[in-house]
Amino acid sequence: MIKVFLGGEGKNDIGTRSQDPMGDEVGVVEALLRRVRADGWRVAGAISWQSIRKYRAGAARQRADHADAHNVRALVQRAYEESCELLAFARDVDGEADRERAIHDALETIESLGFAEEYRYRLAIVGGVVKPKLEGWILCLRGVIGTDNMSRAAVDRALEAAGIELKSTSAYVAIVEACELPTGACSLGDWLEQARATFARLIDGQVTEPRM
Secondary structure: OEEEEEEEOOHHHHHHHHOOOOOOOOOHHHHHHHHHOOOOEEEEEEEEHHHOOOOOOOOOOOOOOOHHHHHHHHHHHHHHHOOOOEEEEEEEOOOOOOHHHHHHHHHHOHHHHOHHHHHOOOOEEEEEEEOOOHHHHHHHHOOOOOHHHOOHHHHHHHHHHOOOOOOOHHHHHHHHHHOOOOOOOOHHHHHHHHHHHHHHHHHHOOOOOOOO
């Protein structure tokens, strides 16, 4: 059984583990993973984005980096420290144009940091940005089209119009558990495709090509 480390914005993303590593209330990230693959893995730890300590090595060299690039490296380091085989995280775009590129670039350079050599294995990562924020994914799960391009305010209005309680972890998770998962080209669809391919490789030994 593989060990999974979770990262997210807070309780809605990672449940009560955002305040307590032993918390057992599921958040949206874990609920989505369980829809993709129900067995063969367990959550071994989690941390909220604001609680991530900065990556320890090369601080002077990386000082000019976007803060989220530092945070991704620190999150990877934390997953290795917890002996996890898989890191799964989500980060709201929240109107910050540079955030998606910073996270993508940080993930592209992880191998160069030497974690795999230090810990003697390569961590699998399912991670990316949520557009425009987590509530956009909830609307997408409810069948709303084009949520990636909606403003944060428009997402909140649509959520209210649908009778979904804003910031309710239990309401969000209930939607994840009951919906049909999207497969289209959107931030949620891309994240889910990463999860499917990664679980197939880690648990079933299958090598699959993620959708481009």
